[in-house]
Amino acid sequence: MEAKKNTVEKICEMQTALDILGGKWTFLIIYALLDGKKRFKELERAVTGINTRMLVKELKNLEDHQILTRTAFATVPPTVEYSLTDKGRDLEATMKYLYKWTKDWM
Amino acid sequence: MEAKKNTVEKICEMQTALDILGGKWTFLIIYALLDGKKRFKELERAVTGINTRMLVKELKNLEDHQILTRTAFATVPPTVEYSLTDKGRDLEATMKYLYKWTKDWM
Numbered sequence: 656m657e658a659k660k661n662t663v664e665k666i667c668e669m670q671t672a673l674d675i676l677g678g679k680w681t682f683l684i685i686y687a688l689l690d691g692k693k694r695f696k697e698l699e700r701a702v703t704g705i706n707t708r709m710l711v712k713e714l715k716n717l718e719d720h721q722i723l724t725r726t727a728f729a730t731v732p733p734t735v736e737y738s739l740t741d742k743g744r745d746l747e748a749t750m751k752y753l754y755k756w757t758k759d760w761m
Numbered sequence: 762m763e764a765k766k767n768t769v770e771k772i773c774e775m776q777t778a779l780d781i782l783g784g785k786w787t788f789l790i791i792y793a794l795l796d797g798k799k800r801f802k803e804l805e806r807a808v809t810g811i812n813t814r815m816l817v818k819e820l821k822n823l824e825d826h827q828i829l830t831r832t833a834f835a836t837v838p839p840t841v842e843y844s845l846t847d848k849g850r851d852l853e854a855t856m857k858y859l860y861k862w863t864k865d866w867m
Binding site: 662663665666667668669670671672673674676677678679680682683686687690700701702703704742745746748749752753754755756757758759760761 | 768769771772773774775776777778779780782783784785786788789792793796806807808809810848851852854855858859860861862863864865866867
């Protein structure tokens, strides 16, 4: 069956979203933050297997796209907290169904 | 906030799913096939921007993980059709919410 025009258009639209989100770690970081704001070290522990360099890179990417905010506190040593924006939190339904699929099929 | 044990476990479980699905093209191919079975050339047109080599690789990956089936017909020239399995079709809710997020925020 030929793709309906509608579907082709939707796929084009979703490319923009998946250029940001596409990638295993991005989804997992968002999923971890749906649980509540976290410091860098907490995220590193929550997202098992991610390395520090990759986590820095992914957090920067998500911050650049307003999916999360980074708040620095002038403590000694300095602490940094990450939390989802409304845009980020709005991925909750997507993540919930992805988790359900994982439980059902993996 | 420290990640709840529960969340860390869920993240571990989801890694397996995202090792298969993580990647922009994978989601877009699944989205295209939710619209109905397609031949290789139809998929290539539906998923704008994907190159032939990448499409072959992604289809093989999705077939290996029983997310889609590949059916070859002994026509001249031979034709091959791809369609989602139940496992693949069960990603519909995830994709629907991802598309909604795209519309709302991109």
